Amino acid sequence: MSITELGEQLKQMYNSAPDKEQSIFIHLFGIKFGEIILHNKYSVAEIVEASGIKESYKTEVRKGVNLSKYVTLKNSN
Secondary structure, three states: OOHHHHHHHHHHHHHHOOOOOHHHHHHHHHHHHHHHHHHHOOOHHHHHHHHOOOHHHHHHHHHHHHHOOOOOOOOOO
């Protein structure tokens, strides 16, 4: 999966999040795709830029990626 494809997934998850839960869905993105991001040494900043969401959310993506080492999703959206 490329940075562009990950950006599209992030954008989709952000836009489909219930009201007031966008940050949670950004964390879920990091958990869901953390292994891919870490394995390919992708830049979180580049993924966030490709998604078109606010640059400040890169911290939230990083939190999800870090959590991906320790948790798994129950139900992936």
